[in-house]
Amino acid sequence: MKNILVTGATGQIGSELIPVLRDKYGNQAVVAAGHSRDPDTELAEAGPFCKLDVRDAAGIEQVVAHYRIDAIFHLASLLSAVAEREPQLAWDININGLINVLDVARGRGCAVFFPSSIGAFGPLTPAENTPQDTIQHPNTMYGITKVSGELLCGYYHKRYGVDTRGVRYPGLISYKTPPGGGTTDYAVEIFYSALKHGRYECFLAADTRLDMMYMPDAIEAAIRLMECDGQRLMHRNGYNVTAMSFSPADITREIKKHIPDFTVDYKVDPVRQGIADSWPRHMDDSVARKEWGWQPQFDLPDTVADMLQHLSNRLTTS
Ligand code: AKB
Numbered sequence: 001m002k003n004i005l006v007t008g009a010t011g012q013i014g015s016e017l018i019p020v021l022r023d024k025y026g027n028q029a030v031v032a033a034g035h036s037r038d039p040d041t042e043l044a045e046a047g048p049f050c051k052l053d054v055r056d057a058a059g060i061e062q063v064v065a066h067y068r069i070d071a072i073f074h075l076a077s078l079l080s081a082v083a084e085r086e087p088q089l090a091w092d093i094n095i096n097g098l099i100n101v102l103d104v105a106r107g108r109g110c111a112v113f114f115p116s117s118i119g120a121f122g123p124l125t126p127a128e129n130t131p132q133d134t135i136q137h138p139n140t141m142y143g144i145t146k147v148s149g150e151l152l153c154g155y156y157h158k159r160y161g162v163d164t165r166g167v168r169y170p171g172l173i174s175y176k177t178p179p180g181g182g183t184t185d186y187a188v189e190i191f192y193s194a195l196k197h198g199r200y201e202c203f204l205a206a207d208t209r210l211d212m213m214y215m216p217d218a219i220e221a222a223i224r225l226m227e228c229d230g231q232r233l234m235h236r237n238g239y240n241v242t243a244m245s246f247s248p249a250d251i252t253r254e255i256k257k258h259i260p261d262f263t264v265d266y267k268v269d270p271v272r273q274g275i276a277d278s279w280p281r282h283m284d285d286s287v288a289r290k291e292w293g294w295q296p297q298f299d300l301p302d303t304v305a306d307m308l309q310h311l312s313n314r315l316t317t318s
Pocket of ligand 1: 081118181183
């Protein structure tokens, strides 16, 4: 990778991936492209930033040509809960946006990273040790766009030779940019509430166990997969990756080790609970470990300690 475009630059993953890529490849080599939110000054000033709607195919073509892009991290996407509220918009952004990126990549010889999700599975999927290759019948629009995205990436590789690669991310935990409209967002919100108020009202039931990952591992997964020798990749797209599996009750117990008076109440949101209940509890990610050396660093105790430390610094200085 020489010149890199990151779509969804101001989102939860993009805002943390871009500084890491810029450290590695140089500030000018990494173009940040965001749609709606204003970029923070660090993102916009450290290197090229452009406003881009991924539904605008000509706009993508122009940016890729102008900056001589050879790799695209295509992160722009609506998340699960918001996609249930606006299914047509989710299809438009998540699928038509992806096809635009894949077509430009095909014409300009770019590699493409596509983040799929645990949402690509559904209620018929084995929930424990979810295999790499298994039933994928999601019952949410988000899941339908993610499984279709995996298939499209596979198709563009087989049919047109586009170097597509991707993972199925679990819920992602980070302190820099909050996620927006996801089902696993509780695992980020809980830290803000614990530090600010000492209590949290959780929208998932106490025993809803899901796969999760701390952001530094998510960034490492994307870069490691894109940098590895493509000959090693038998699957290429939709690699299961996970770092831990926990429920709201488990993370509460871990936070209480640092903030003993912290309390959680449960007010279950039926929509998000229904989505979570259709997802795996714990994926088997041995194929990613074998094919490209996936190895997470952060478990639940490490994540909680690091989140609380960074977030309390941010909250006291803001
Ligand atoms: C969401 O909750 O929608 C995302 C995801 C697991 O893909 N965080």
